[in-house]
Amino acid sequence: MVVWAVANQKGGVGKTTTTVALGSMLASRGERALMVDMDPHASLSGYVGVENGAHGSIYDLFGSSGSAPPASSLVHATAYERLSVLPASSAMITLDRQVGTRAGMGLVLSQALAGLAEDFDHVLIDCPPTLGVLMVNALAASDRLLVPTQTEALALAGLERMLRSLGMIERSRGRPLPRTIVPTMYDARTHASRACLEQLREKYGDAVSATVIPTDTQIREASAAGVPLASWSAARRGGLAYRQLLDELLAMRGQLMADAAA
Structure with missing residues (x-):
């Protein structure tokens, strides 16, 4: 299972x-x-039509109200074949206060996913925008970090904060976490987007994906309709870019596996 x-x-x-x-x-x-x-705002859960933690969520894994249930009992199927979700709930916003100082709380998600290894081939974790117990859990459980970065000057500061946080997590993990910076919302017609992309490539080199996700109004339309891009044919530019990004990431995964076997 790849995470x-x-x-x-x-x-x-x-x-x-x-x-x-x-x-x-x-x-x-x-x-x-x-x-x-992993975001208490539960945007991903809402996107795929899973009610906000009504039948259990990530919050329950932390055992804040007693023993934690098995992760398998919290997984929901979506309307799309082979696509499932482990949902969020607004209660997750209280976890830093409730369990942030308890030992072992940074590995809750890793342990939960270990119990799902036979059920899934691939796991993708949507993280909150703040460094706390939820993001620490996500990064500790992952094989690769993807950092979507809007191609505008203000987004670069958020990227710097994210990479500083990653450094802290890597020191705790005792090993590096491969990362891929994914330029998003790119508009080649504007100087600001072109300059930002050039700056990203100059500063971070091969850590920036070759694929750039363009501005595409159909991406927003698909989100508003609650339909993943794989099933929203109108998003031609955005859909093609994400398919190319997936091919790129899978090629990296294959190279890592080949290097490990060598």
Whole structure:
């Protein structure tokens, strides 16, 4: 089972869109995909039509009100074949206060996903925009970090904060976490987008994906309709870009596996 976290300490950069797009495209290719909603705003859960924690959520894994249920009991099927979700709830916003100082709370999600390893091929984690127990759990459980970054100057500060936070997590993990910066909302017609993309590539080099996600109003239309991009044919430019991004990420995954076997 491969686990990717999708995170940035700035909102509105395309984290949820990226998670749902990649998850649905993996499912359309025959992989059993699980999307994990670690954001108390529950945008991902709402996107795929899962009510806000009504029948259990990530919150329950932390055992704040007693023993934690098995993660399998909290997984919901979506309307799309082979695509499931482990939903969020607004109660998750209280977790830092309730369990943030308790030992072992940074590995709750890792342990939960270990129990699902036979059920899913791929897991994508939609992270909150703040560093706390939820993001720590997501990064600790992941094999790769995806950082969607809007191609505008203000988004670069959020990227810097995210990478500083990643450094802290890596020191705690005792090993590096591969990362891929994904430029999003790119508009080649504007100087600001072009300059920002150039700056990203100059500063972060190969850590920036070759694929750029363009501005596409149909991405928003698909989100408003609650339909993943894999099933929204009108999003031609955005859909093609996310398919190319998935191909790129899977190629990286294959190379890592080949290097590990060598």
